[in-house]
Amino acid sequence: MPVTDPISDMFTRIRNAIRVQASAVEMPASKQKVAIAELLRREGFISSYETRALGSPEQRMRIVLKYGGKGEVVIQGLKRVSKPGLRVYRQANKMPRVYGGLGIAIVSTSQGLMTDRQARKSNLGGEVVAEVW
Numbered sequence: 001m002p003v004t005d006p007i008s009d010m011f012t013r014i015r016n017a018i019r020v021q022a023s024a025v026e027m028p029a030s031k032q033k034v035a036i037a038e039l040l041r042r043e044g045f046i047s048s049y050e051t052r053a054l055g056s057p058e059q060r061m062r063i064v065l066k067y068g069g070k071g072e073v074v075i076q077g078l079k080r081v082s083k084p085g086l087r088v089y090r091q092a093n094k095m096p097r098v099y100g101g102l103g104i105a106i107v108s109t110s111q112g113l114m115t116d117r118q119a120r121k122s123n124l125g126g127e128v129v130a131e132v133w
Helices: 006-019 031-042 116-122
Strands: 024-028 046-052 060-065 078-080 104-109 112-115 126-132
Touching: 006 024, 006 031, 006 060, 006 078, 006 126, 031 046, 031 060, 031 104, 031 112, 031 126, 104 116, 112 116
Parallel strands: none
Antiparallel strands: 024 060, 046 060, 078 126, 104 112, 104 126
């Protein structure tokens, strides 16, 4: 059965991998998923990611999850905000602050995916894709 919301599927795979303390998780790749993975890596939520056969029908992405020194999870929560059935848009001055700035909101703007902090700094609004803390 085809996946109707690939981003939600990506987050569900990451949440499931964290629950079983897997070191990595593999999933189908897309440009938007790669952009989200790059944002998560840059913000320190995952260790790394790699793509295989990008541009071909069997493109895959592998995300290496990050854990603390005592095995504690770095990603405490992942929440899809804007869904296919209900899109959520915010102006730059109304961007959500996730856990008082401890987490990030992933925002799709006219200049690509960025965090809520970057969007506020650039004075850009957009679609609030997800929240990560």
